[in-house]
Amino acid sequence: MDIINEKSEKFMFDYLNSSSPTGFESAGQQTWVEYVQSYVDEWHLDNYGTAYGIINPGKPYKVVIEAHADEIAWFVNYISDKGFISVIRNGGSDHIIAPSKRVNIYTKNGPVQGVFGWPAIHTRKGKKSSLSPSMENIFIDVGAKDKEEVEKMGVHVGCVVTFEDELMKLNEKYYVGRALDNRMGGFCIAQVARLIKENKIDLPFSLYVVNAVQEEIGLRGAQMVADQIKPNVAIITDVCHDTDTPLIDKKIQGDTSAGNGPSLTVGPAVHNKLLNLIFDAAEDKEIPFQRSASSRSTGTDTDAFAYSNGGVPSALISLPLRYMHTTVEMAHTEDIENVVKLIYESLLKIEENHNFKYF
Numbered sequence: 359m360d361i362i363n364e365k366s367e368k369f370m371f372d373y374l375n376s377s378s379p380t381g382f383e384s385a386g387q388q389t390w391v392e393y394v395q396s397y398v399d400e401w402h403l404d405n406y407g408t409a410y411g412i413i414n415p416g417k418p419y420k421v422v423i424e425a426h427a428d429e430i431a432w433f434v435n436y437i438s439d440k441g442f443i444s445v446i447r448n449g450g451s452d453h454i455i456a457p458s459k460r461v462n463i464y465t466k467n468g469p470v471q472g473v474f475g476w477p478a479i480h481t482r483k484g485k486k487s488s489l490s491p492s493m494e495n496i497f498i499d500v501g502a503k504d505k506e507e508v509e510k511m512g513v514h515v516g517c518v519v520t521f522e523d524e525l526m527k528l529n530e531k532y533y534v535g536r537a538l539d540n541r542m543g544g545f546c547i548a549q550v551a552r553l554i555k556e557n558k559i560d561l562p563f564s565l566y567v568v569n570a571v572q573e574e575i576g577l578r579g580a581q582m583v584a585d586q587i588k589p590n591v592a593i594i595t596d597v598c599h600d601t602d603t604p605l606i607d608k609k610i611q612g613d614t615s616a617g618n619g620p621s622l623t624v625g626p627a628v629h630n631k632l633l634n635l636i637f638d639a640a641e642d643k644e645i646p647f648q649r650s651a652s653s654r655s656t657g658t659d660t661d662a663f664a665y666s667n668g669g670v671p672s673a674l675i676s677l678p679l680r681y682m683h684t685t686v687e688m689a690h691t692e693d694i695e696n697v698v699k700l701i702y703e704s705l706l707k708i709e710e711n712h713n714f715k716y717f
């Protein structure tokens with residue numbers, strides 16, 4: 359299966375290098391729709407910016423494949439008289455990694471550059487030598503002499519801030535950058551749509567290819583669009599933690615390795631018959647996979663679909679990721695391709711009016 363090629367990789371870089379902070383996903387969504395629209399019969403945008411394409415519209419049975427479009431970010435929360443900016447989180451942004459990162463602050467005049475400053479090692483004497491970044495002490499410097507100059511640059515309370523970063527390839531094996539969570543999922547579902555179109559697959563249902571907003575602050579975009587689409591089945595893709603890297607306790611976090619295939623989660627929110635269909639697809643097509651367990655909900659958009667509309671059979675296919683919510687999130691090329699294959703092959707196993715009742 360031809361998944362990552364010159365054209366699809368160009369889309370991956372365009373999409374991953376766009377900005378799509380939670381609540382402000384339009385730029386990323388436009389890039390995504392531009393690519394996906396040639397592989398779907400129609401596309402739609404909901405009121406809060408979730409984008410979805412439909413293959414085979416109008417069938418009574420509706421299947422969703424879904425990823426989330428939003429990336430974690432910050433909000434400007436306070437500007438000091440000297441022009442230093444304090445922030446609050448938009449999603450689960452990590453204050454520990456902030457110092458010395460470059461940022462873009464989005465204003466109505468376009469992005470303003472800045473940096474998270476930090477006192478030099480020489481100046482942190484005595485007690486302060488153990489100073490560590492916290493939400494109380496991190497700050498952005500935009501090179502202005504005072505608050506007035508910051509405001510003249512178009513920066514005000516409520517402006518959204520992201521780390522400045524570009525996608526790169528590492529050792530020909532990994533893609534590295536910010537917000538692979540979960541725009542790599544948006545890449546994967548777009549490839550599934552492309553393969554269905556290019557392979558002229560005649561699906562016996564309507565397929566909704568959904569790139570949802572606002573996952574990072576509580577699965578909100580998925581909640582909205584699940585109610586709108588009212589699907590019969592939903593296959594969600596998101597990222598999970600590669601637990602091979604230092605300082606992670608596998609007894610707590612599970613045993614997942616990047617490069618060993620997508621991870622399939624068992625848990626109450628995941629529908630067992632749908633999950634078994636996905637296991638069968640993996641085994642039939644010899645797609646490698648790993649297992650993980652989730653005590654209650656999965657913490658992903660799977661829950662939003664599962665617990666919508668009186669219950670929608672839903673399952674989760676996860677891409678192992680190193681260093682989640684940093685600017686060096688790493689995903690393995692083969693895992694990305696195998697996520698695409700597994701979603702694709704699972705869809706081919708869903709029959710017309712597929713019955714997911716347990717007995």
Ligand SMILES: [Zn+2]
Binds near residue numbers: 539574683
């Ligand atoms: Zn996340």
